[in-house]
Amino acid sequence: MDTEAPVDLQLLGRAVKQAQYRQHRAMDTALAAVGTTLAQWDALRAISRTPGSSARDLAAATFQTEQAFGTLATRLTTQNLIERRPGHGRRIEHHLTPEGERILNAGHKVANEVLKQCFAPLPPSDRATLLELLRRLNEGPNETP
Template sequence: MATDLEALGQAIKRAQYRNHRTMDAALSEIGVSLVQWDALRAIERMPGASGHELAGATFQSDQAFGTLANRLVDRGLIVRSAGRGRRIEHALTEAGRTALAAGRQVSVGVLHDLFAPLDEAQRGELLRSLRALAEGA
């Protein structure tokens, strides 16, 4: 019997929504949203990255990431500096590194609970399958 691809797509979306909702609620307890924490993770992974590069890495438009970055600057979590040409580079402040570390501590428990229904083999297979889907795009 063929897999119902519409149901599969909806199941992926529901799992993603549950992950986002749960992580956002847990991160709010340390004073950051999931979107903010994701931006901090991207800035750490991509030192000196431009807003355009960070927007792509966080699945946002350039304008949305610019607005988010302004809020992170206002909170003292990141700094922006002039790069080559018109490029604006982003870096974490000490407060940003602290928020990122606190978020990582929170995420460990959340992700453990979210993936608890799957055993290790199922988790590995899910990861391989999702990577294959993402690479196919």
């Protein structure tokens, strides 16, 4: 029998969201120094991981709707950070430009520093435990009540 006191799940959910919010604000602020935003850098990162991906796939990879990703991709194209090329059928493929690669790499350096600061209060063993717990949560059922 489990004798531990139950955890307030709303409090737990809020704590996860608060940590994410703090991390996103810090990332957005720091990424501005290299001329991008968190949403833009995340899109560049997704395109870099899977060059030639469709907007649908990239929207899912960046936790956006297809419409929101399309708007973002238009901005990235205008800034000469990505190229959209015809693919098979009606598919449009997304690729980084050399400038997009430069911004992505600059963003990696910024992100590493921000994340180092965000997770500084946790010793390496706690970071590993947190990562494992979050992986288990994210691999669980994707049903919403």
